Amino acid sequence: MWIVECISTTTYSVALNGELHGFFPGARGIRQGDPMSPYLFVLAMEILHLILLQRIEQAESFQYHWQCNEMKLFNLCFADDLLLFCKAEENSVILFRDALHAFAELSGLHAKSVKVN
Numbered sequence: 781m782w783i784v785e786c787i788s789t790t791t792y793s794v795a796l797n798g799e800l801h802g803f804f805p806g807a808r809g810i811r812q813g814d815p816m817s818p819y820l821f822v823l824a825m826e827i828l829h830l831i832l833l834q835r836i837e838q839a840e841s842f843q844y845h846w847q848c849n850e851m852k853l854f855n856l857c858f859a860d861d862l863l864l865f866c867k868a869e870e871n872s873v874i875l876f877r878d879a880l881h882a883f884a885e886l887s888g889l890h891a892k893s894v895k896v897n
Contacts, residue, residue, distance in 0.1 A: 791805055828855075836854060842872050864876050
């Protein structure tokens with residue numbers, strides 16, 4: 781993903797008396813609390829949404845949660861949280877699991893297992 785490349789390959793330079801001197805690589809990427817973080821989260825979640833949508837449209841066995849069926853709602857994002865909704869049956873849960881694995885492979889972002897309920 782080009783966004784990850786832009787963040788992970790940053791270089792910095794020091795300006796002395798208005799002139800740039802040397803370059804050195806960034807070591808950590810974007811830190812927590814950086815003003816850019818919410819925008820990156822929105823971009824990443826849009827990619828995840830598209831992966832999920834594509835898989836749901838292609839799957840014959842996916843079933844929406846009974847309260848989300850009319851709106852075809854399967855995910856919500858708020859702040860830095862993600863909620864996924866489906867009927868509690870094996871095929872739908874497997875579809876979500878496989879989509880999350882594909883997203884992780886693509887983006888390098890993984891869900892923390894201690895936060896997954």
